[in-house]
Amino acid sequence: MAxxxxxxxxxxxxxxxxAERGPGAAYHMFAMMEDxxxxxxxxxxxxxxxxxxxxRPLSRHYFALPTNPGEQFxxxxxxxxxxxxxxxxxxxxxxxxxxPNATISNILSExxxxxxxxxxxxxxxxxxxxxxxxxxxxxxxxEALKHTxxxxxxxAYPTEELEEEAITEDDAELTLNKxxxxxxxxxxxxxxxxxxxxxxxxxxxxxDMNESTKQEEIxxxxxxxxxxxxxxxxxxxxxxxxxxxxxKDWRIHVDQMHQxxxxxxxxxxxxxxxxxxxxxxISRTLxxxxxxxxxxxxxxxxxxxxxxxxxxxxxxxxxxxxxGSGGVTERTRTLSEITxxxxxxxxxxxxxxxxxxxGAPLVQIKQALxxxxxxxxxxxxxxxVVEHTLLQSKLKEKSNMTRDMHATxxxxxxxxxx
Numbered sequence: 001m002a003x004x005x006x007x008x009x010x011x012x013x014x015x016x017x018x019a020e021r022g023p024g025a026a027y028h029m030f031a032m033m034e035d036x037x038x039x040x041x042x043x044x045x046x047x048x049x050x051x052x053x054x055x056r057p058l059s060r061h062y063f064a065l066p067t068n069p070g071e072q073f074x075x076x077x078x079x080x081x082x083x084x085x086x087x088x089x090x091x092x093x094x095x096x097x098x099x100p101n102a103t104i105s106n107i108l109s110e111x112x113x114x115x116x117x118x119x120x121x122x123x124x125x126x127x128x129x130x131x132x133x134x135x136x137x138x139x140x141x142x143e144a145l146k147h148t149x150x151x152x153x154x155x156a157y158p159t160e161e162l163e164e165e166a167i168t169e170d171d172a173e174l175t176l177n178k179x180x181x182x183x184x185x186x187x188x189x190x191x192x193x194x195x196x197x198x199x200x201x202x203x204x205x206x207x208d209m210n211e212s213t214k215q216e217e218i219x220x221x222x223x224x225x226x227x228x229x230x231x232x233x234x235x236x237x238x239x240x241x242x243x244x245x246x247x248k249d250w251r252i253h254v255d256q257m258h259q260x261x262x263x264x265x266x267x268x269x270x271x272x273x274x275x276x277x278x279x280x281x282i283s284r285t286l287x288x289x290x291x292x293x294x295x296x297x298x299x300x301x302x303x304x305x306x307x308x309x310x311x312x313x314x315x316x317x318x319x320x321x322x323x324g325s326g327g328v329t330e331r332t333r334t335l336s337e338i339t340x341x342x343x344x345x346x347x348x349x350x351x352x353x354x355x356x357x358x359g360a361p362l363v364q365i366k367q368a369l370x371x372x373x374x375x376x377x378x379x380x381x382x383x384x385v386v387e388h389t390l391l392q393s394k395l396k397e398k399s400n401m402t403r404d405m406h407a408t409x410x411x412x413x414x415x416x417x418x
Contacts, residue, residue, distance in 0.1 A: 030129040032138055039141040040079070041152065049082040063133045072128030073100065076137065080107045083140035085145045100126055111136060114143050124325045402403070 037058060041170040046057055055075065063072065084091040089110055094103045104122045112118060116139045124132040297304075355361070 016369075026372055029064045029134050030061055032131070032134045033062065034060055036063070036138045036141055039138070041085060043083075043141065043144055043148070045079070045082070049079060049297060053078055063129050064136065066129050069128050072133075073126065074128075076125070076128045076133050077103055077107070079137055080140060083137065083144045086144035087114070087140060107136065110137060116140070209243050331339065 037060060040058070048053075050057060055078070058075075063076065066072070074096060081091045083094050084107070091106070091110060095193050101122070104125050107125075108118050108122060119218060125136065127133075
């Protein structure tokens with residue numbers, strides 16, 4: 001319901017604007033749509049645009065009346081892009097999920113580049129129908145026709161030959177210009193059904209002369225009324241005379257114009273009374289509404305004042321809330337940082353506690369000490385062996401030195417052995 005009210009108000013505004021421009025402004029877009037359809041047919045839009053996108057042909061009032069806004073907007077964008085490309089400006093074909101505002105803006109910018117004026121808001125084209133949509137497509141179609149070197153030519157009317165038209169109406173209906181010929185033909189063909197006025201007049205005159213000499217003996221008619229009516233119905237078609245009108249006669253058009261004028265004036269007199277009455281009722285209703293509005297404003301002045309005060313207090317409270325929420329946000333951020341640091345400290349304490357209560361390092365130390373002791377024993381043994389070997393070498397050397405000191409002479413063979 002919330003959407004129907006603005007659309008109804010917009011429609012009422014459009015009708016009011018059309019009424020201000022003139023009585024025929026509301027039907028201007030229908031004529032424009034018919035012209036646009038003819039131009040699209042000249043551009044072969046069914047083969048080049050519709051069949052390529054698998055679309056149906058347009059009706060005479062497709063963009064003039066609302067049927068399906070989504071489908072109409074897509075059709076409008078597709079035809080506009082095709083016409084712009086046809087007019088010599090490359091334009092990308094819009095897709096179904098493109099931004100409508102951007103698409104409309106691009107189409108209007110291309111229209112302005114052709115030198116066309118755009119004196120309406122772009123939002124008018126979102127509905128996909130209306131006078132603005134017809135105007136945009138009509139301008140683009142004209143530019144496309146100019147680009148294709150199409151030129152309008154004056155119509156060539158065929159010469160009309162005057163031929164005798166056969167009378168298709170009842171044989172009893174006669175034309176004024178052939179009345180004498182048909183009377184002669186009917187005298188020869190249908191002598192029984194034809195009534196000669198001259199003969200009838202002569203017979204009537206003679207009967208009157210004969211009856212004038214007689215006394216009036218018949219005072220009332222003895223003819224049956226039913227038979228008289230039947231005879232009248234039988235003879236009536238033969239007495240009917242029709243005059244064929246010439247449509248090219250300007251006098252007939254003038255008479256028709258006067259007749260229509262009289263009909264309009266007579267209808268206007270009756271309609272003006274109803275309109276004046278309706279205008280008076282609407283004026284009285286508006287006056288009542290204005291007086292009632294003033295009365296309500298006077299009665300509700302203190303409530304309006306209280307509402308304004310409450311509104312001001314609410315705005316102040318909102319400002320305080322925003323300031324407080326800003327401080328809370330800052331403190332929340334600080335709290336999150338402190339919480340992260342605390343989590344890191346807790347993690348380090350847990351790691352240290354687990355390392356202190358864990359016996360694996362102690363076992364590793366004991367194993368390392370045992371290994372060191374074994375290596376120490378081995379080193380002691382090796383040191384003892386080395387000391388023993390060194391002592392033996394020193395003793396041997398000492399004994400050799402002593403022997404050399406006590407030897408008086410060293411044989412040559414011994415020297416050679418060394």
